[in-house]
Amino acid sequence: MALTLFALIIRLFRISNPHEVVFDEVHFGGFATKYINGQFFMDVHPPLGKLLFAAVGLLGGYNSTFTFKDIGDDYLASHVPYVTMRLLPGFLGVLLVPVSYITLRNLGVSNISAILSALMLTLDNGFVTQSRLILLDSGLIFFTGLTVMMWTDFLSNQEQPFTFTWWYPLVMTGVSLGLAGSVKWVGLFLVATIGLSTLQNLWTVLGDLRVTPRQYVHHFAARALCLIIIPGFIYCFLFQIHFWALPNKGGGSGFMRPEFQSTLRGHEIEDTFEDVAYMSKIHLRHHATNGGYLHSHKHDYPTGSKQQQMTVYPFKDENGEFLIAPPLLVKNDTGYVVPVTKLQYLKNGDIVRLIHVKTGRKLHSHNVKAPVTVNDHHWEVSGYGDDSWNGDTNDNWIVRIADKSVSHDDPRPIKAINTRVRFIHVNNRHCGLFSHDKKLPEWGFDQQEVTCAENSGRPGAVWLIEANTNPFLPPNAKKVNFKKPGFFAKFIELHGTMWSINQGLTGKHPYESRPIEWPVLNRGILFWTEKSNGPRQIYLIGNPIVWWTSTITVLSLSVLLVAGVLLMKRSVPILSNLALYKTWNASLILFSGWFLHYFPFFLMKRQLFIHHYFPALYFAILSTGVIFELLTHKLSRASRMVLAGAFLAIVFLVYLDFSPLAYGNLMHRHHCERLKWGKHWDWTCLTSPEDEHDIKPQVAGKVNHIDDHVMKPIWDKAKLPRVDNSSLAGAGFQGPPIPTWTGA
Incomplete structure (x- = not known):
């Protein structure tokens, strides 16, 4: 005892400090x-x-x-x-x-x-x-x-x-x-x-x-x-x-698969049309790492082509929205696009362009090394061109169903959520849209690297189409329907995601x-x-x-x-x-x-x-x-x-x-410096008072916690006088401002 x-x-002792x-x-x-x-x-x-x-x-x-x-x-x-x-x-x-x-x-x-x-x-x-x-x-x-x-x-x-x-x-x-x-x-x-x-x-x-x-x-x-x-x-x-305590959609929903998200109130999965067609606006989710969605923003690579970055980002937002557009065709050395005027379903083996909706840049790959994985098997993926220019054939990608039982020439329709797909680069048939756990440096906001990787049959080249909308689809078109997972399925998936995120904490x-x-x-x-x-x-x-x-x-x-x-x-x-x-x-x-x-x-x-x-x-x-x-x-x-x-x-x-x-108490600079027994003990002493005599006028800096929320004040707040903290500045006051009641 x-x-x-x-x-x-x-x-x-003084557990309320700091507030x-x-x-x-x-x-x-x-x-x-x-x-x-x-x-x-x-x-x-x-x-x-x-x-x-x-x-x-x-x-x-x-x-x-x-x-x-x-x-x-x-x-x-x-x-x-x-x-x-x-x-x-x-x-x-x-x-x-x-x-x-x-x-x-x-x-x-x-x-x-x-x-x-x-x-x-x-x-x-x-x-x-x-x-x-x-x-x-x-x-x-x-x-x-x-x-x-x-x-x-x-x-x-x-x-x-x-x-x-x-x-x-x-x-x-x-x-x-x-x-x-x-x-x-x-x-x-x-x-x-x-x-x-x-x-x-x-x-x-x-x-x-x-x-x-x-x-x-x-x-x-x-x-x-x-x-x-x-x-x-x-x-x-x-x-x-x-799971019981978190029934609603939140900031972490994007880390989970659509089946998991369907168990949360306020999710958007049930509003997704099942049929995917040209001119559909979609979100592409990376399947292998469960790290998030294909993403782009108005920031360029500092190396390589110095074109717009393409990444994988954990959250579904407007920067992750892409338009499925018809391919760029070339005739007499001139590129052109056949406009889409009616509903055309997307099928296995079709060639498409993915246009970033917010910036108008096309998903693009070329003979430039990837920004982080700079070996011979990974090529840079970037955002290229704009609305005023059609781009080039490096913007074209072949859509393939990621199922070995489906042949390349099987014109099977692509379905949202329930069909796992690969995107194979047209000009490099061995190269597929790929991502893994490696993160971009600070200039890439620590987001997940996207490359065009050879050996496109690997798991990291598999994607899911989510949040599918299309102006040509009738309002009563079929929506995605799937069985909601039970506890153990959610338990296993959540642990896989936790492990993946944990392993990804490799930044400096x-x-x-x-x-x-x-x-x-x-x-x-x-x-x-x-x-x-x-x-x-x-x-x-x-x-x-x-x-x-x-x-x-x-x-x-x-x-x-x-x-x-x-x-x-x-x-x-x-x-x-x-x-x-x-x-x-x-x-x-x-x-x-x-x-x-x-x-x-x-x-x-x-x-x-x-x-x-x-x-x-x-x-x-x-x-x-x-x-x-x-x-x-x-x-x-x-x-x-x-x-x-x-x-x-x-x-x-x-x-x-x-x-x-x-x-978190005050100490004078001599005391602060004296404590640095180890050369790597790197707290700062520059803002400490010069000596112990300088500490006494700063006693006012020890905040009087008039309401530290363990109990409510027993006085009437309306009778508490307002304190003008500016009057303390000239008296050597260096502590945090004394709390004041607004509206007194």
Whole structure:
């Protein structure tokens, strides 16, 4: 209880500061808004954390009108209950501290060693920062810690199988395992951690001569039920809640296939005519990546032909509308087009031009290398010509049904949505309209690259025709009709799209880092700076003493494990010592937890940031208590308390020194510069006051939160005098403006 109270003070101190949108609150606050409004969105993370933010937002009276559009947007002006929403990760961060303590006690670690790790966790500035904002990481790490706590509780009750004290922690391990994986996919790494420990546990049970074969089957079935079926059910059920909560069309609808979109209210799929004909206005959806629609805009390639860009864009808008026009014909070296005056259905094998409706440019390819994929098999696709010029034959494309059972000369009609098609370039019959997961650089707005790729039979050259309208079709023409998908079909499709988007996050970011840098705390992330380059900032950086110590201790665990295995092979009774046995057993769980939450990131090529290390860091911090236990178990209790106290005093002083970066408090420039222990710690000190004496006049900058939306003011707003903030400018006032009531 003392640890929890101390953590409550550390984690929730001035949690209302700043009263502006910080870092990824842009995303997760925005997703909570979409849940409340029921607007379908797309995110790479499972739904639990965002559902919880939406729930606490509703409980706090949030009216779901704030957009969370930009970092620095003011919460107070829009009466957003942001403090209530921040309290959710705040309390989860607080509860993680007693969870860590209980976990180590379950592993047989002494009280002093468990307190040591728990206080290191409490005083880590990185964990403090993460647990004070509307972010998913606090929930992920809490459920990770809860899973390990319940599992170690289960392991400590092995002598009482199939009793309540045995079943309860086993069931709760499965429940919390499902919850961890439902916040972020990183939580699924925990499945491997618990799985390895389960195999070791089952091996131990198998070696127990008191356990009959029938009883062993029951042991296996109990673990399968609790650790596979229960987490799987929870994970699936939360996605069902996700679908129930988002019944309406929204910004993420364009990522999903037409069948999925048909399950959303307000969709446009049922208004699509089935028959496609010349002069139809269509949207072309890329089938293989599910990345969006063929798209163009009034921006040119900076290289190659320097003609208008053609891309794939996730959302259906007017820049994705194309007209199916008849081909350009050539006679006597003169190009001409046969006008369309009546309904002419589009058939397999027809030659067409695709004209971008908004700019009049034709879909075009030629003997110019693609902008990103510059090998011999990819050619640039661009927008060429305009309304005043017919263009050339490089604008002509053959439409083919993407079905091997349909021959090239089969004049089968092309249908919207239900017919998958390819567009083969007329002047290069081996080249087809193609897209893949590669993104264009910043000049292409990070949109998906489109090329004309040889070997046009590959999946990336398949497209769907959507949103088909035609002036020659009668109003009662047949509309597209298809069966709406059920839960599992939607579940599978959504996961495929989430995975595809996740893998596509490969662009550069100024604060990204690689896994090799994380254990040594090479760099952090700038979360927020005060508007107009003010002196306050929030920078995600851990407590260096905590990080470096935990890295040393978790690597020590690996040495301990290897040494234990080698000595056992030589029949050396090292594990007959109780302290050594407890340490070795705890090392198996903690080191596997650290390794399995850290090593997989080395295999990823997507954007990575230091906050991805926090689940692994949790296990590393717990390992410090285990190593301290091993090194000091023969010392007196007083000596151990002195050693632990001295170390924690250093940790606390470093926490205080770095705390302005976690809480967004003011600090003078000398202090700010002194904190830059690492050469890559790149927060700014240019706007900080010159020395501590300059801070005192800025106390007025600490906003008096007259309405932080935890409760309504009890005074009459009409009687509150208007404050003229401009009068403070000449008095050295550098903080955010004092909130004023409009219409007073």
